[in-house]
Amino acid sequence: MLYTGRALKRLRLMRGIKQSHVAELLGVTQATVSRWETGVLTPAEEQRAALERLFARPASAADAAIKRLVETSTARVHLICDHSHRLLAASPLRRREWRRDLLGTPMFRYASEAIRQAESTLQDLGWYHDQTSSLVVETGPNDRDDVPIVAGRVLWERIPLVDEAMGRLVTTLT
Secondary structure (H helix, E strand, C coil): CCCCHHHHHHHHHHHCCCHHHHHHHHCCCHHHHHHHHHCCCCCCHHHHHHHHHHHHCCCCHHHHHHHHHHHCCCCCEEEEECCCCEEEEECHHHHHHHCCCCCCCECHHHCCHHHHHHHHCHHHHCCCCCCCCEEEEECCCCCCCCCCCCCCEEEEEEEECCCCCEEEEEEEEC
């Protein structure tokens, strides 16, 4: 499950959305949403996908501006949640590379071995304690046809989002 009950509740509260509204949007009862948040129930695959789409939307005008800048960028860039790796926004060039809509999708499953290795070093580098972190990462190829990553370098930049979560701006370096 992408969201634990606590994380789902936190996201919902940060967005100012009532359980009843989430329930209405997903076609379930308010009691079902409450049970998800307490961990009594687990959302079905279809419901998880709907939750991912719902919470992939920007939470504020500032986040919407970041999303708009990424989505209109002429660079190969995308924005993910730094914790869950969910895709929050992608530039047209990046979307063309991937050839499919991945908004709200956790992207770590597509990572190359080099990216996975770089990710494993972040804690030791203090990435999660310095809110202005940036890092150049060698990508290495992931040998996938569906969401290809070629060998190269990207810049990871950690940026705060309005809901107190952190985003990671990923820009391909030429």
